[in-house]
Every structure is written in C-alpha cells, then in structure tokens.
Amino acid sequence: MPSEHRLILKHVDQPGYTPDIQCYLRHGGYETLRKALALQPKTLPDGRVVSPQEQLREEVMKSGLRGRGGAGFSCGLKWSFVDRRSGKPIYLICNADESEPGTFKDKQILYKDPHQLLEGMILASYANDVHLAYIYIRGEFVEGAKILNRAIAEARANNFLGKNILGSGYDLEIYVHRGAGAYICGEETGLIESLEGKRPYPRIKPPYFPAVLGLYMCPTIVNNVETLAAVKHVIAMGGAEYAKLGTPNNTGTRIVCLSGHVRRPGYYEIEVGKVTLRELIFDPAFGGGLPDGRQLKAVIPGGASAKVFRAGERIRLKRRGPDGRETEQELDMLDLPYDFDTLVAAGSMSGSGAIIVLDDSTDIVAALANLSDFFAHESCGQCTPCREGTLWMAKALHRLTHGQGRAEDADYLLHIADNIPGGRTICAFGEACSWPVQSFVRKFKDEFIARGAAVAAKQTTPLAENEVAAAPRPQTATPPLAAAH
Ligand SMILES: Cc1cc2nc3c(=O)[nH]c(=O)nc-3n(C[C@H](O)[C@H](O)[C@H](O)COP(=O)(O)O)c2cc1C
Ligand code: SF4
Numbered sequence: 292m293p294s295e296h297r298l299i300l301k302h303v304d305q306p307g308y309t310p311d312i313q314c315y316l317r318h319g320g321y322e323t324l325r326k327a328l329a330l331q332p333k334t335l336p337d338g339r340v341v342s343p344q345e346q347l348r349e350e351v352m353k354s355g356l357r358g359r360g361g362a363g364f365s366c367g368l369k370w371s372f373v374d375r376r377s378g379k380p381i382y383l384i385c386n387a388d389e390s391e392p393g394t395f396k397d398k399q400i401l402y403k404d405p406h407q408l409l410e411g412m413i414l415a416s417y418a419n420d421v422h423l424a425y426i427y428i429r430g431e432f433v434e435g436a437k438i439l440n441r442a443i444a445e446a447r448a449n450n451f452l453g454k455n456i457l458g459s460g461y462d463l464e465i466y467v468h469r470g471a472g473a474y475i476c477g478e479e480t481g482l483i484e485s486l487e488g489k490r491p492y493p494r495i496k497p498p499y500f501p502a503v504l505g506l507y508m509c510p511t512i513v514n515n516v517e518t519l520a521a522v523k524h525v526i527a528m529g530g531a532e533y534a535k536l537g538t539p540n541n542t543g544t545r546i547v548c549l550s551g552h553v554r555r556p557g558y559y560e561i562e563v564g565k566v567t568l569r570e571l572i573f574d575p576a577f578g579g580g581l582p583d584g585r586q587l588k589a590v591i592p593g594g595a596s597a598k599v600f601r602a603g604e605r606i607r608l609k610r611r612g613p614d615g616r617e618t619e620q621e622l623d624m625l626d627l628p629y630d631f632d633t634l635v636a637a638g639s640m641s642g643s644g645a646i647i648v649l650d651d652s653t654d655i656v657a658a659l660a661n662l663s664d665f666f667a668h669e670s671c672g673q674c675t676p677c678r679e680g681t682l683w684m685a686k687a688l689h690r691l692t693h694g695q696g697r698a699e700d701a702d703y704l705l706h707i708a709d710n711i712p713g714g715r716t717i718c719a720f721g722e723a724c725s726w727p728v729q730s731f732v733r734k735f736k737d738e739f740i741a742r743g744a745a746v747a748a749k750q751t752t753p754l755a756e757n758e759v760a761a762a763p764r765p766q767t768a769t770p771p772l773a774a775a776h
Contacts, residue, residue: 353530360515393645564630593642596723
C-alpha cells in the first residue's frame with residue numbers, strides 16, 4: 292500500500308506541535324547539532340586526518356541527497372565545488388523564495404517547524420566553514436519572516452547561534468532577508484543580486500557560479516529550504532542510512548504538493564521513487580481521485596515550468612534492472628514512479644515537487660494562457676528572446692482565449708517557444724517559460740487549432756466590440772505572423 296513517509300514533516304501537524312524552541316527541544320531538537328559540534332578529527336589508516344567538517348560533508352555526499360529546489364542537483368557535489376582556497380568568506384543562502392506556481396512545501400517547514408530548518412542550516416554552515424548565512428524569503432511570506440526571526444532570536448538566546456556555539460568555538464549568524472515578490476528572485480543568481488540590494492537580474496554562468504563567485508563575489512552555497520531541512524536528517528541518521536530511503540540515485544524523502552482537480556489536495560511526504568503518479572493522484576492516502584464524474588485530462592508533474600503529460604500518454608523508458616541489464620519499457624504516464632530521473636527520462640521533470648492535476652473540465656488553451664501570463668509578467672527582461680518571446684506567447688494565447696485567434700496560432704506559439712531555450716538566454720527561465728508552451732501545444736494541438744479555426748470561421752463577420760475582453764495587456768508589439776514564419 293502506498294503511504295506517506297514523514298521524516299521532515301514528522302511532527303508537523305501533530306496536535307500540540309508548535310514552532311517555538313521549547314517544543315522543538317522536547318522533540319530532540321538540536322541534539323544532532325550538539326553531536327556534530329563534538330565530532331573530533333579522524334585519522335585514516337593512511338595517516339590522512341579528516342576534519343569534523345569534512346566528515347559531515349562526506350555524510351552528505353554519501354546520502355545522495357539531491358536539491359529539492361527544482362534542478363535536483365547533488366547537494367554533496369554542490370558543496371564540493373565551493374572554492375575553499377580563495378581566502379574569502381564562504382556564505383550560505385537558504386532559498387525560501389518558493390515562487391514556482393503550485394509549490395507550497397517550503398512554507399510548511401518555515402511556518403510550522405522553523406527550528407528544523409535552522410538546525411539544518413547551522414549544520415550545513417559548520418560543515419562548510421560558513422560564519423554568515425541568509426534566509427531569502429519571498430515577500431508574500433510576511434508571517435513566515437516573523438516566525439523565522441522569532442526562531443533565530445530563540446536559537447541565539449540558547450547559544451545555538453552567535454558566538455562560540457555550545458562552547459565549540461564556532462561562530463555563526465543567520466539573517467532573514469525578505470524579497471519583494473518576484474519569481475526571478477528564486478533563481479539563485481537573481482536572488483544573490485537582490486540580496487546585494489540590486490535589481491534581481493540573473494548573472495551569466497560562467498563565470499558567476501555561486502560556488503566560486505556568489506554573494507559579494509565570494510564563494511556561496513545556495514540551497515532550498517527542504518534540502519537544508521533534509522541535511523539535518525542526513526547528519527542525524529548518517530549518509531548511508533539516509534540513502535536507504537527512496538531508490539538508488541533518488542534517495543530520501545521529498546514533499547510533494549498536490550493541487551488542482553483532486554479530492555484531497557495538499558502536501559505529502561514520500562520516499563522518492565516509491566510512489567507512482569497514479570497513486571499520488573488516485574490513492575485514498577494521497578489525492579483520493581478526481582471529483583465525481585470527471586476524467587483525467589492532463590498532469591503537470593513538477594510546477595508550472597514542467598512539461599505537461601496528457602492522460603493516456605505512453606512513455607518509452609530505458610530502465611536498468613537489479614542485474615544491471617538495461618531493458619526498454621512502455622508505461623502509461625500515470626505509472627511513472629515519482630522521482631527525479633524517471634520524470635526527466637519521460638520528457639518532463641519533478642522540479643519543485645508540485646503536481647497539478649487537470650480534469651476534463653479544463654479549457655487547456657485557457658490553462659496555458661494563464662501560465663504564459665505568469666511568465667510574461669515575471670521575465671526580468673535582460674534577454675531579448677525571453678523578454679519578447681514571453682509577451683508574444685501571452686498575446687497569442689490571449690487572442691485565442693478572447694475570440695481573436697487564428698488557426699496558425701498553434702504553430703506560431705511553437706515557433707516562438709522553440710526559439711527561446713537552448714543557450715539563448717542568461718538563465719533557465721528561458722527553458723521554464725518555453726516548456727509549458729511546447730508541451731501543451733504539441734500534446735493538445737487539436738484543441739489549439741480548433742480554437743483558432745473556430746474563431747477564424749466566426750471572423751467572416753466582424754467581431755462586436757464587447758466580444759473582446761478588456762483585460763489589460765502587455766504593450767509591446769507582436770510581430771506579424773508572416774515575419775515569424
Ligand atoms: C526561474 C527560476 C526560479 C526558481 N525559483 C526557485 C525557488 O523559488 N526556490 C528554490 O529553492 N529554487 C528555485 N530555483 C532554483 C534555484 O536557482 C537553485 O537551483 C536552488 O535554490 C538550489 O537549491 P537546491 O540545490 O537545494 O535545490 C529557481 C530557478 C529558476 C531558474
Ligand atoms: S532568461 Fe528571462 S528571466 Fe532569465 S535573465 Fe534572461 S530575460 Fe531574465
């Protein structure tokens with residue numbers, strides 16, 4: 292039977308569990324930190340001395356923990372890239388921007404168990420010789436910022452932060468920095484610019500890899516809230532034990548955000564790869580199925596920028612069995628195990644862990660128009676393909692949903708979406724804004740063409756003024772179709 296495996300959310304939502312430090316301490320809080328700070332250098336048989344910090348970093352590497360912010364990059368590997376020889380300070384930034392539409396998992400940790408995040412951050416900071424760390428929290432989380440500031444004050448009062456933490460000689464300060472509510476502030480280099488007090492224009496990589504040239508041009512680690520909370524459990528359990536959770540290369544637990552047309556939307560913590568999309572949507576332990584009488588139409592498996600799956604879509608996957616042999620398998624998209632690698636192999640991604648379920652009542656053209664409006668609004672505007680492309684796509688979709696579309700708009704949308712990603716932009720927003728358009732239009736092309744064709748037929752008589760919605764629209768010019776083709 293599929294079920295939740297609550298590790299990070301173990302205490303969250305239990306009656307009487309509160310975000311204050313006394314409650315956290317009663318539940319064993321800060322014990323892992325206490326043990327980590329007491330670690331001694333270890334001498335290996337070959338005479339090499341491994342410092343406590345290196346031992347902690349090794350545990351994280353062994354755990355196979357992958358970032359929960361979107362890209363699923365190895366946490367241990369990211370830490371190994373940090374330039375430790377520059378002589379500059381090393382910074383840790385907790386990315387609490389949580390701005391991917393459909394995602395609401397970090398909020399559960401921030402609001403309900405802030406000390407768990409702080410303990411994870413202190414451990415990560417100690418392991419990486421960090422003495423100053425930041426939590427960059429999205430502007431809309433007003434209450435979250437207050438809760439964190441209260442938790443930081445409590446941790447400092449109990450000597451888990453500040454000077455000479457628990458008598459170890461280690462000093463660390465953590466500050467909360469509130470964003471102003473822009474999606475691009477979640478992108479790590481845009482976030483760093485914003486933290487420096489500037490407009491959040493993402494930086495180009497290379498050379499601005501945060502591990503080398505991050506905050507104030509110093510080596511910087513940027514990790515997601517859930518990743519840092521997981522670090523606490525990796526150190527508590529040991530890397531090898533943590534790696535037993537989940538599946539090979541997709542270890543541990545992750546919090547999935549289920550929204551849209553399901554009976555039981557919400558957040559569920561699962562072992563990575565141990566639960567399928569079908570179970571997450573239909574099992575009574577999770578989504579509990581669709582509303583009465585409705586059929587599944589589509590699933591967005593990893594936040595607004597993930598490519599959509601169409602109901603009934605068959606996916607061909609190469610999979611390696613326990614004997615190491617590779618076989619090819621054809622699966623219904625619902626039977627994909629929810630992990631990092633399988634969803635990428637299936638042409639999408641688990642991204643920020645946000646599963647958005649769409650039933651047959653969904654107007655797919657309107658759904659994409661909604662997503663595209665978001666991306667057009669949030670592009671930072673530095674790169675021409677992204678700045679102009681997001682607006683052109685949003686305008687074409689607005690035409691289609693407001694009675695002014697054309698049958699060619701489906702191809703027009705693909706033409707634009709195919710020309711934004713692929714190294715033409717500074718940051719991955721270029722991909723993020725294109726993937727929904729590419730996948731929605733390719734997988735539901737009939738609906739886009741039909742919408743445009745229906746309008747074209749209707750346009751033999753001129754549209755009445757009141758047939759066009761008067762929603763405010765972006766003002767840049769849309770190129771003529773002929774020029775775009
Ligand atoms: C447009 C865009 C928005 C992003 N938004 C977030 C976000 O809200 N929260 C987050 O943790 N990561 C976000 N990311 C990913 C971060 O750039 C970064 O990879 C992540 O914080 C690293 O943490 P992790 O390795 O622990 O996942 C975003 C990336 C892009 C391209
Ligand atoms: S891809 Fe878009 S969001 Fe990213 S830097 Fe370029 S214009 Fe800004």
